[in-house]
Amino acid sequence: MTILGSRLDTSSPEYGSRREAMLAKLAELDAEHAKAVAGGGPKYVERHRERGKLLARERIELLIDPDSPFLELSPLAAWGSDFPVGASVVTGIGVIEGVECVIAANDPTVRGGSSNPWTMRKTLRAADVALQNRLPFVNLVESGGADLPTQKEIFIPGGRIFRDLTRLSAAGIPTIALVFGNSTAGGAYVPGMSDYVVMVKEQAKVFLGGPPLVKMATGEESDDESLGGAEMHARTSGLADYLAADEHDALRTGRRIIRRLNWRKAGRPALASAAPRHDQDELLGIVPEDLKIPFDPREVIARVADGSDFDEFKPLYGASLVTGWASVHGHPVGILANARGVLFGEEAQKAAQFIQLANQTRTPLVFLQNTTGYMVGKDYEQAGIIKHGAMMINAVSNSTVPHITIVMGASYGAGNYGMCGRAYDPRFLFSWPSAKSAVMGPAQLAGVLSIVGRASAESRGQVYDEEADAAMRQMVEAQIEAESLPFFLSGRLYDDGVIDPRDTRTVLGFCLSAIGNAPAAEPAGYGVFRM
Known part of the structure; x- marks a missing residue:
């Protein structure tokens, strides 16, 4: 069977705290949206109406x-x-x-x-x-x-x-x-x-x-x-x-x-669809406040896909990336979703193959992002993480089927690229209020600067200023944290909007319907995949 079950315990303290945190973020989002709706403010709105x-x-x-x-x-x-x-x-x-x-x-x-x-x-x-x-x-x-x-x-x-x-x-x-x-x-x-x-x-x-x-x-x-x-x-x-x-x-x-345009859609019409078997309201309690804690993206897919039906591809290989076939509001899609944040070589190769399969059948792709990037370290470098990551990015870059990206949690480093971030021209990209995106996490970035500064001081024979280092790390972490938040990124048009997680299925369906106005693009041609 391809119908997804759910292990989400809605009575657990973890679910309750995650839900409350998401609702608080949504209240902040509503307040920011209200500023846009208010326009120039009561004075200028009233002047406009008087005209x-x-x-x-x-x-x-x-x-x-x-x-x-x-x-x-x-x-x-x-x-x-x-x-x-x-x-x-x-x-x-x-x-x-x-x-x-x-x-x-x-x-x-x-x-x-x-x-x-x-x-x-x-x-x-x-x-x-x-x-x-x-x-x-x-x-x-x-x-x-x-x-x-x-x-x-x-x-x-x-x-x-x-x-x-x-x-x-x-x-x-x-x-x-x-x-x-x-x-x-x-x-x-x-x-x-x-x-x-x-x-x-x-x-x-x-x-x-x-x-x-x-x-x-x-x-x-x-x-x-x-x-x-x-x-x-x-x-x-x-x-x-x-x-x-x-x-x-x-x-x-x-x-x-x-x-009078007599407009006709050039793409494939939607098929009949059924609502998910699991409550979309429960999407509020899935993403942890601490994005270092992984969550199962199948719980999201089960509340977005038609009938909670998801035919998983390569489920036993590259388990940190979930791939498979589903439909949303009657539109067939291939889904790539991060399961444990880090992308290893197996996940990158799995993604490249899956993207090629989607292009072969002209099936749009949905990327559900929660990634800290590609794995680093001596063993992984020697195993070819660079060429495997490049293979995945090559596949994403040259894929010609429509892409839609939803940033649910972390979107750090080259993982943002491999999972079709803004630079890779997805047709649409939306973020949840829980999303964060930067070159790396704030603590990691501040730590890298600290290590570099310490090494530089030692090379000059100077004593490293620990007090200044602590102040620098605190300042950098605060800056990167502020600049990685969804309101900041959305303000710079790095996404198409911050959405309520409960609206994800509706937004995806609307986007897929809009995409259907255009004819299917020519099949993809790929650059050289390094083996």
Whole structure:
């Protein structure tokens, strides 16, 4: 039988303490998400409403199908920076007229919706998701353009936003701009480079240079409406394809455009599915607070896979890595999950073979990360851990089936690479609140610096300062601990969001469904595997 049982004792003190720790982390996550939802704060939200306008998330809610989910991407972007959490734009995947679409909505309550460096990165990530997964891209536009004090970080790389719009269109992926307010300077090219443009009467303003700039550049006197108003663009310039009476009309028009696309998914349809046999709520009590303590990832798979059905591959070989076949919401997947953190040579070889098998059958791969990296030491080096690890990374790098990564616990060292971290372009990557990621653990990193410093002092014939060493280790450990936490990493877009473990199955199903819009990629071609 391939149905997973469970040894999780939900009445044990260990389970209870793990659950309480996870709930505490989720409360912190909710508080950070609330900052993004609050936008620019009550003052600017009220000012926006007084102008008769909808908020960014209200626009999204009215645009997508009633009672359908919205998978928000990078909601913690800019966390820990000088900019507001959320980076003044809301991005994600929503279903419009039955079609999964990427949506990007400027939040005009945050500095007028102006774009800072994190806004740019978040928007570029949304465009990548649209292109990789063949999803129509809908921009809900109301932005004052670049945040000028940070123009040095935005101007040159920001041009890719417009390049991406044209590449999406060239790939046959529709781009739609619904313009609710200002879209000025470089921002004017968002509607200018979109396939379909809807502008709201007496609200939309689209021009390369506003009246003050035109006055300074040419001496010409002009007003907003004649220079770049919605009615002018609908009647005179032809930039607007549709003139909407108000915001609700613009959103209805946007839905109508999507309906007329006659969109068809190019990938394999989902099969019938059954719910897991074990309670997804129990995912809260699986990961220990101390990530040095291993946990069995089969307990996670049993609460994520359809019917808790998991056909394990090579179960007696390379036991620190669990591999096998399952389905999630009717989508077949191959799963690689760390069982005891460390990756040995056997695990690396097992992973490489499994990834090749998944590519042979064009089966998407799900990586469940909890790894401290590849094993070190004389015996392991002599046994070829470098070439075995390189074999696994080679397989991941050149695999052409879609990858989705969930960071459940530790994600340290080259284990992050072998288990398809951000640098290896998984289609989607999400973290649990328990996740941590760095070049190595804080204590190990501080210890390495201490050893190096001690050796350097001895080589110069100096007495090593033990007091300074203790202070250095304490400072480094605190720094690495802070920089390895999920909010910090998510703020830098090293994942697509921090999620509640109980939502893992839903998020995976949504991502796999979105992936199904694109045709299967060509079979993988691999570099030389060192034997």
